[in-house]
Amino acid sequence: MDELLDKYLSKEEKEDFLSIIKPIFESEEFKLRSTDKYTHHDSITLGEHILEVAIITYLKCKKRKDVDLKTAVYIAMMHDLYTLPWQNNPDNVVKYFFNKHGFRHPIEAVINAVNWYPEIFNSYDKEVLIDGIVHHMYPMPVRVYNDKDLELRCKDGIDGENEQILRDSTNRFRIGDISLCRSRFKEGRIVSMADKKVTRIHLRNANSLTQAFTGRNRNLA
Numbered sequence: 001m002d003e004l005l006d007k008y009l010s011k012e013e014k015e016d017f018l019s020i021i022k023p024i025f026e027s028e029e030f031k032l033r034s035t036d037k038y039t040h041h042d043s044i045t046l047g048e049h050i051l052e053v054a055i056i057t058y059l060k061c062k063k064r065k066d067v068d069l070k071t072a073v074y075i076a077m078m079h080d081l082y083t084l085p086w087q088n089n090p091d092n093v094v095k096y097f098f099n100k101h102g103f104r105h106p107i108e109a110v111i112n113a114v115n116w117y118p119e120i121f122n123s124y125d126k127e128v129l130i131d132g133i134v135h136h137m138y139p140m141p142v143r144v145y146n147d148k149d150l151e152l153r154c155k156d157g158i159d160g161e162n163e164q165i166l167r168d169s170t171n172r173f174r175i176g177d178i179s180l181c182r183s184r185f186k187e188g189r190i191v192s193m194a195d196k197k198v199t200r201i202h203l204r205n206a207n208s209l210t211q212a213f214t215g216r217n218r219n220l221a
């Protein structure tokens with residue numbers, strides 16, 4: 001993790017960045033995702049992936065006066081906080097095609113983040129946070145949050161205002177059970193671009209690309 005921080009950030013930037021991400025970075029759920037139980041692409045852990053996306057988001061937003069830097073960094077830190085490791089995992093197998101990890105995981109990330117970091121959702125604009133997480137995969141579609149069984153793996157649910165925002169966000173540009181659009185907010189669109197950039201860095205070989213679609217990684221035990 002330190003290597004990653006030093007690769008992109010000056011000493012001052014590193015201190016500032018770490019103070020922003022602290023409530024998530026030091027949480028048990030994030031630490032768990034930084035172990036080799038959670039490999040994301042190739043052999044990179046989910047925690048490393050998320051951190052790299054958050055660093056790139058931070059650097060992009062620092063140069064701009066028209067975006068809220070902390071909101072964008074929090075979207076980045078929460079965008080892939082899905083429940084189960086997605087590669088080679090029989091517990092992640094679902095019945096319905098559009099409930100597969102690729103379509104479903106942004107919804108799990110929203111529900112988990114709302115439950116794990118309520119203080120962030122109470123202090124920053126909930127709509128910008130949730131919409132940014134929901135549509136981070138664009139131009140890949142996301143599962144619509146509706147009353148059908150989404151086969152979610154979250155331990156907790158979502159209700160009230162947060163649930164309504166999630167419902168409205170996934171119902172934009174809806175085609176059946178999927179929604180295909182960018183985030184309505186600049187902060188979310190910046191995270192989505194940073195996510196694509198980081199994914200491109202690590203999906204260099206054909207095997208990594210195959211993994212991303214099938215959820216099977218031959219390089220893992």
Ligand SMILES: [Fe+2]
Nearest residue numbers: 079080105137
């Ligand atoms: Fe994702």
Ligand SMILES: [Fe+2]
Nearest residue numbers: 053079080195
């Ligand atoms: Fe990601």
